[in-house]
Amino acid sequence: MTKTALSVIVPVFRTEKYLPRCLDSIVAQTFTNWECILIDDGSPDASGAICDEYAARDSRFRVIHQENKGVSAARNAGLDVAKGEWITFVDSDDWLDSEAFSSALDAAENYNADVLVFGYTLFDGISDFKEILPPNGGMDLSTDLDSEWQGPWSKLFRSTVLTTVRFPEGIAIGEDMFFTLQVYLETDKIFGVQKEYYHYFQNKDSSTHHISVSKIMQEKSIVQKIEALLKDKNRLEKWYGYLNLRKQTVKNRFLVSLEHPRCDLWRTVFPEINTFCFGQASFSKKITYLLILFHFDFLACLVIRLYQRRKTV
Numbered sequence: 001m002t003k004t005a006l007s008v009i010v011p012v013f014r015t016e017k018y019l020p021r022c023l024d025s026i027v028a029q030t031f032t033n034w035e036c037i038l039i040d041d042g043s044p045d046a047s048g049a050i051c052d053e054y055a056a057r058d059s060r061f062r063v064i065h066q067e068n069k070g071v072s073a074a075r076n077a078g079l080d081v082a083k084g085e086w087i088t089f090v091d092s093d094d095w096l097d098s099e100a101f102s103s104a105l106d107a108a109e110n111y112n113a114d115v116l117v118f119g120y121t122l123f124d125g126i127s128d129f130k131e132i133l134p135p136n137g138g139m140d141l142s143t144d145l146d147s148e149w150q151g152p153w154s155k156l157f158r159s160t161v162l163t164t165v166r167f168p169e170g171i172a173i174g175e176d177m178f179f180t181l182q183v184y185l186e187t188d189k190i191f192g193v194q195k196e197y198y199h200y201f202q203n204k205d206s207s208t209h210h211i212s213v214s215k216i217m218q219e220k221s222i223v224q225k226i227e228a229l230l231k232d233k234n235r236l237e238k239w240y241g242y243l244n245l246r247k248q249t250v251k252n253r254f255l256v257s258l259e260h261p262r263c264d265l266w267r268t269v270f271p272e273i274n275t276f277c278f279g280q281a282s283f284s285k286k287i288t289y290l291l292i293l294f295h296f297d298f299l300a301c302l303v304i305r306l307y308q309r310r311k312t313v
Contacts (some may be wrong), residue, residue: 007084011074072167074084119196134192174222
C-alpha cells in the first residue's frame, strides 16, 4: 500500500459559503497522493454536510465531526490522525493554486527542508490586494519571522517535527503564533520559495476580525508562554527582537483594535517595553505614548481618533 505523502488539515466552522471553493482547489491538485482531514468543529450551518458530500465522492477526504471546541482543538484533532509524511494546513475559506502541492513538495525535497514556507496573496472579496513572498532559500526565523509567517498555512511541515507540537486550545487569538514558533525552535532546516501558491481570504466574519479585551488578554498570555519557552530553550537573546515586537503588537491592540481605546491597559501590559515602543514609533505615536504615560488619556484618545480618521480619508 502506497504511503500517504501529504496530509491536508482543514478546520471547518461556519464557512458554507466558501468551503466548496476551498475543497475544489484541493481536488484540482496535480499532485494526487494526499489525504484531506476535514474537522467539522460543531458548525451550525451546512458546512458539516458539505464535508460529508466531498468524502462520499472522494475517499481521500476524511471527516471528523466534533462539538465546537475552537480552531486549535480542530487542528489538533487533525494532527492526531494525520498519516502523511508531510502536513499542511488550509483554512476553509481559503484556496490553493492547482500546482501548490506538487511545486511545494518538490521544493521541500530539493532543499531537504523540515519546513517549507511559500508565498500567498491576501484577498478581501473584491481583488487581490497584497502579495506576501518569503525570501528564497534558507530562512533565519529569529529575524525573518513576523506576522506574515506566524500562521500555519502557506507551509509544509515534515511530520517528524510535529510529533510533540500542538496548538494551545481555548485561545482565540495568537494560537497559531505559538504553534509555528514551537516548530521553528525544533529545526533550522527552514526554507522559503518565492511563489504564491496560497490565497488567504480576509473573511470579515472570522473571529480574528472581532477583537475584544478578553481576546487581547488571551494573546498576552500566548506571548508570555512564548517568552517562557524561549527562556527554557536558552534562545531568548536571539529572539529578543521578535519577542518585543509581539509584545508591542499586543499593547497597540488596546489602542487601535477596540471600539474605545484602553489607555490604562496599554500602560499596564508589558510596561518593560515602553522604551522599545518609543524607538519604533512615528512622531504622532510618540505623542500618543507620552500622553498615556502621563495619564492624559482623554487627549491620547483624541490623537488616536484623529490619526484613524486621516487613514480612512
